[in-house]
Amino acid sequence: MRAIGYVAVNVFKESVRDKVLYNLVAFAVLLMSASYLIGELTAGQDVKIIKDLGLASISVFGLLIAIFIGIGLVWKEVEKRSIYTLLAKPMRRQEFLLGKYLGLVLTLVINVAVMTAAYYAVLAYMQAISPPNLRASWPVPATDPALLKAIALVMLELMLVTAIALLFSTFSSPFLSAMLTTAVWVIGHFNQDLRDYGSTISSPLAAAIARGVYYVIPNFSAFDVKLQVVHAQTVPFGYIGLTTVYGLTYIALVLLTAVIVFSKRDFK
């Protein structure tokens, strides 16, 4: 356990050294400038648009970090040959791998937390400057706590993307890992179509294959409740609970696969 902690903290320090946290500045500038500029263009819909933009930006910034850092987590150690030194220490391969994973998750949690704080600050500012009659027309206040539900599920999605990137990183080059992780993420958003594929084709075999793929590929669209929270639609805690259990189970599956693949690799 201690070894996992050391590796995780080092991954976080490395991401700080690599200036990953600079994206927070980009996020803050994007939101603040958008909140200033967008008012004249949207016929009174600036708060709704800032809510959408903030949630989408948290998701995109997080996704870029998860993919582009995740794919290099193991590969970099192999490429620099530091993996030999690391594995010579009293540390098991699974500890090394889990440490890498948790380190990047820690980076993501801190990123998402800071972005969320900036997001709420901008929304609070917009709420404060909006005239009372406009505020009265909103279904919920601009700083609606329900937005956190969407952010929590975005975080879970990022954790799953990180696990997938780490898995590919254990046996593939960074370029291929990035391609594969992105492909899985994109296909995961088309899951609903895979499920409905059977109703549009006549071949039962093809329909069965599509349905099989539907169950195997991670269902990323399940983590997306951004539209619902922005429109103050109810997202039941039961749904969040089930999606969280699904996400964590899938992460465990991917990490276990990564551990097995990594354990089989020959570094001699």
Added chain:
Amino acid sequence: MKIHPAAWAALVVLFAAVIGLQMLQAAQPPLATPEGVATNLLYVRSPQVLRRATLSFHALLADIYWIRAVQHYGGTKLSKAPNKQYDVLYPLLDLTSSLDPYFDVVYKFGSVFLAEPYPAGAGRPDEAIALLQKGLRTTPDKWELAQGIGFVYYWWLADYQNAAMWFNRAADAPKAPNWLRPLAAVTLAEGGNRASSRMLWTEISRNADADWLRDQASFRLKQLDALDGIDFIQRIVDQYRARTGAPPTSWDDMMRLGLLRGVPPDPTGVPFRLEPATGKVTLDPSSSLNPLPSAERPL
């Protein structure tokens, strides 16, 4: 590594050059668009394709399409072009509402953009109704959308039967305000008269969640006040005619008889106009309330 001062100087010079060249380019007259080339382009017209292509970011894309729709409407409305083209307004609103079906404002404001007569709007009340009906399919309990359809029938199509039906449907919604049922009754009984129009615009003014819609309602209410004012003064002119056997040639004639205390202004403060030959009272051409509703453009 130390950077040579000349490099910094070159950087500043190049930066200034880029800005200067851009300013020069901006000062050039725009290149003419070849005949037949569409300027309002929609690369993707299928809402289904767009929804799939945007993965989990369709709400953000809906915002972008909404901004495009507002820009397209506002830009076309304000343009000095002789033949204004609102040709992509409905497709833009349709795409926006497909990407984010709960985006209420798209239905509420979009229907106003579409229904307003050409050239101030697209002049397509049919498309306005189609857009509002699309919204009702997503949120059947939104009384504002049913009321919006009733409004289009009432104001732009002068179809009071359908207007009353939609006002009644709006009144059936769970959170509908209690003024909708009387509005439906008044519309059915006396559709097109000033009392029902006043009621409609007063409620729109009270419930509007955008300043421009509230301003529009306030403008329409002022027009109704102007019509009431014209009727009132016309009755006084008729009294003058009954007493003297001829119409007044000016407001002074009526003041001398003690029928008026001063020149009567319309609700914006511009004096009403008296036609000397006929004694007809109208708005002054300079009044911002022109054109008033008429037989061709009913209430």
